[in-house]
Structures are given as structure tokens and as C-alpha cells.
Amino acid sequence: MEIKMKVPKGFELEKAVCNHGFFMMAPNRWMPSTKTLVRPLRLRDQLSVTVSISQISPTSLLITIPDDNPISFSHCPYITDQVTRMLRLSPTEEARVKEFHRLHADAAKKGFGRLFRNPSxxxxxxxxxxxxxxxxxxxxxxxxxxxxxxxxxxxxxxxxxxxxxxxxxxxxxxxxxxxxxxxxxxxxxxxxxxxxxxxxxxxxxxxxxxxxxxxxxxxxxxxxxxxxxxxxxxxxxxxxxxxxxxGDFAASNAFMCMGFYDRVPCDTETIRHFKQVHGRIDCDHKNVWAMANERYDMYAPFQALAYWLEMVDYYEINLGKLSLLDRCRYKNVAGTSIDRSS
CATH class of the missing domain: 1.10.340.30 (Hypothetical protein; domain 2)
Structure with a gap:
């Protein structure tokens, strides 16, 4: 079965997926060679079906379900709702992207503004x-x-x-x-x-x-x-x-996933970022939240998006495009931090 979905003008699947650590986490699988996202989704009866999501035109996605997983058309809304959530395709999320782009010219130029999240x-x-x-x-x-x-x-x-x-x-x-x-x-x-x-x-x-x-x-x-x-x-x-x-990190990360971007999820990776990228060698667990506010408040209420744009830029400068990484290299993406403060 194949399901076609409309996407907003300017939408790029590769950029909508490969921008946050969640896309690297099982059961999400990004296929660099075909620019396809593959993962199981839930049906109405809690059974799972594996789908492949690809972009077939500037305004269309194609969701492909293998023939060995036959489903009825009544299941299609459950699948498209989950895809909409993952890729932030709702009118509300689209409005947020446009508003963020008006505040952040570099983000608009790079087409950044949709942080990938999971189906639920x-x-x-x-x-x-x-x-x-x-x-x-x-x-x-x-x-x-x-x-x-x-x-x-x-x-x-x-x-x-x-x-x-x-x-x-x-x-x-x-x-x-x-x-x-x-x-x-x-x-x-x-x-x-x-x-x-x-x-x-x-x-x-x-x-x-x-x-x-x-x-x-x-x-x-x-x-x-x-x-x-x-x-x-x-x-x-x-x-x-x-x-x-x-704690503040886990809650802020979940907050960001739910479409609220005014709290930067700070952890030891944030501290590393401020030390290495912004030269703030005095950054630590006590002052990182204040430094994040100082740095990103100009982009309110999208501070977390501005932060993640910098993080993605840093990772891609050091490792190459995230969308082209082999899965075995995902473990190298984050710095050497081992204590993500909760």
C-alpha cells in the first residue's frame, strides 16, 4: 500500500528528520542512500506495521507499506497522524517554523526549524x-x-x-x-x-x-x-x-518535543558547547542555564531551536552531514560528556 501526503512549500524530509538525536535512536532508521525514514508505526489495534517515508516531490511525501503487511484503508489516518507528529506537519507547527525564520535569518536560509520527534x-x-x-x-x-x-x-x-x-x-x-x-x-x-x-x-x-x-x-x-x-x-x-x-533537562527536552521552545535543555553537552564554541571556559552546571538565556533570549520564544541549530552546525562541521552518517558512527555525535544532568 502507498499513501501520499501533502507537505508545505519549502519542506525537505532530510532536514526535518536529521536534526536531533531522536532520529538516531531505535526504532528510527534513516537511509542516507535513498533519503528515506523507516520505522514501525502503531495501528488502531496496537499492532505495528513498518513504513518507509520518502519525499517524491517538493510538496508530497510517499508512505510505503510492504505487501507482506496488508492493512485496510481504515488504518491510514492512524499512520498519517503519526507521520504528521514526527515531522511537525500540523498548521500550528508550520506557523511556528515561519515565525522562527522571521527571527533567525540563518535558520531560514538553512531551512532549519522542525526538530524531529517520535510518533507518540x-x-x-x-x-x-x-x-x-x-x-x-x-x-x-x-x-x-x-x-x-x-x-x-x-x-x-x-x-x-x-x-x-x-x-x-x-x-x-x-x-x-x-x-x-x-x-x-x-x-x-x-x-x-x-x-x-x-x-x-x-x-x-x-x-x-x-x-x-x-x-x-x-x-x-x-x-x-x-x-x-x-x-x-x-x-x-x-x-x-x-x-x-x-529534572530540568529531561523536562525541558520533553517540553521542546511538545512544541515549546523557550527553555533550552541544558546538560553537560551544553556546557561543552559553550566552552568550545563560545569560549566560555567558566561554564559549568551552576551557570549554564543563565548563559543559555543570555545567548538565546534574542530568539524568544524559540531559544531551544536557536540552540539546536548551533549544535547541528557544530556536529556537521566535525563529523559531516548528519544525514550521511553511517549508523555505527552515531555514538560519536555527542561530545565526550557522560553525565547528562537530569
Whole structure:
């Protein structure tokens, strides 16, 4: 099956995807040779289908679903809604891009303004946690571990199937054993959940944060759908900060994913950036937030976008275009930081 989607004038899939660490994290797969994004998406019944997203004209995307995954046309809106979210194709996001470009001439020239995110807020939140207190290589491995786990889930039995004998151990460049990113429903129904995440996926103490979020959602204490409908950042941010494990970095990263860009998600990578790029050798955990405000407030309310434009420029100067990197080199993108402050 093929689904065509209209995109705004000036939209480029490559630039809309390859601009934030999330595009490098499983189960997202960017194919440099064809400029195609491949990943599983959820259907109405929670089953997954792998899709390929490519740009076939300046105003059109093509979503391709393999013939061995036949789906009905009733599933198409679920697929296009997730693609719209990932690529920020809603009218609201398009208006934000245009407003940011009016403030930032270099961003407009480079076509930068859509930070890639995942198909669901839940995946964004969990991946924000995975970035905390971790090297980027370790973050990538944890995301891969969750996708390997999801492929082995037997939700009806509440267990994880054993890996097939003879299969080679998954590496950071092996995608054969990936499934989709686990859903709230899948994690909630498993027995011994926290230990599975801690041991099988190497999440460590983050396993408890993940399961507390899952429990709070399933018990109705947190409604992610309602959160996505909030248009008041002053109301939303304290809610994110109240989640277990969500310090200023994780909350600011999630905040940014939800379309609020006035809080720069500062961590040790930000400190490195200010020291190496801006010559602020006195930058540390105590003053990095103040330095970020000083540097990016001229672009309010899009400070985080201005920050990420600088980060992408830095990475591409040192490593080449992110869209052309081999997956095995993703672990080298972030600096040498190993303590992403939460």
C-alpha cells in the first residue's frame, strides 16, 4: 500500500528528520542512500506495521507499506497522524517554523526549524529519560534494548520469549532484532516489568522511572492526550517536572518535543558547547542555564531551536552531514560528556 501526503512549500524530509538525536535512536532508521525514514508505526489495534517515508516531490511525501503487511484503508489516518507528529506537519507547527525564520535569518536560509520527534509523546518522554546521566552511545543502546524487548514480547502470556538460538548478539549496527518501541499497554501487562527493563534493556535506575510513568498513565493519574492539548507552557512545564525522574533537562527536552521552545535543555553537552564554541571556559552546571538565556533570549520564544541549530552546525562541521552518517558512527555525535544532568 502507498499513501501520499501533502507537505508545505519549502519542506525537505532530510532536514526535518536529521536534526536531533531522536532520529538516531531505535526504532528510527534513516537511509542516507535513498533519503528515506523507516520505522514501525502503531495501528488502531496496537499492532505495528513498518513504513518507509520518502519525499517524491517538493510538496508530497510517499508512505510505503510492504505487501507482506496488508492493512485496510481504515488504518491510514492512524499512520498519517503519526507521520504528521514526527515531522511537525500540523498548521500550528508550520506557523511556528515561519515565525522562527522571521527571527533567525540563518535558520531560514538553512531551512532549519522542525526538530524531529517520535510518533507518540510516550516515546518522547521515555527517550528524554534515556538521555539523562548517560553517554550518547549508552542512550542508543538502551533504546535498542527496548526495541529488542518489544519484538520478543508475548503480551497475552505476560512474558518475554527467549531469543532464537544461533542469532548473533545485537550490536549498535544490527537492526534485525528490533521491534517497535514498546507501548504503555505492552509494558503495563508484563510481569516483573522493572527487572526486565533494568536487566534486559540495561536501563539501570531509569527502569523505575519508566515503570512509574507507565503506572501513573494506566491508573489515570496522568493523561498524555490531555497534556498534548495544553497550549500554556507555564502550566505544562511544572507538570512535566513533577514526573518521577524528570529534572530540568529531561523536562525541558520533553517540553521542546511538545512544541515549546523557550527553555533550552541544558546538560553537560551544553556546557561543552559553550566552552568550545563560545569560549566560555567558566561554564559549568551552576551557570549554564543563565548563559543559555543570555545567548538565546534574542530568539524568544524559540531559544531551544536557536540552540539546536548551533549544535547541528557544530556536529556537521566535525563529523559531516548528519544525514550521511553511517549508523555505527552515531555514538560519536555527542561530545565526550557522560553525565547528562537530569
Amino acid at each position: 509523546l510516550f516515546e518522547d518522554l521515555i527517550k528524554s529519560l534515556l538521555l539523562c546521566s548517560s553517554s550518547f552511545q549508552k542512550t542508543l543502546e538502551m533504546a535498542e534494548g527496548l526495541c529488542v524487548l518489544q519484538k520478543r514480547l508475548d503480551v497475552k502470556e505476560g512474558l518475554v520469549r527467549n531469543a532464537k538460538r544461533g542469532r548473533k548478539k545485537a550490536s549498535d549496527c544490527d537492526e534485525e532484532s528490533w521491534g517497535n518501541f514498546p507501548s504503555i499497554e505492552e509494558l503495563a501487562l508484563l510481569d516483573n516489568k522493572e527487572n526486565l527493563l533494568r536487566n534486559n534493556c540495561k536501563l539501570g535506575y531509569r527502569a523505575r522511572w519508566v515503570m512509574l510513568l507507565v503506572q501513573n498513565v494506566t491508573k489515570g493519574k496522568i493523561c498524555l492526550m490531555d497534556l498534548e492539548k495544553l497550549f500554556d507552557g507555564n502550566q505544562l512545564y511544572p507538570i512535566l517536572r513533577s514526573f518521577n525522574g524528570f
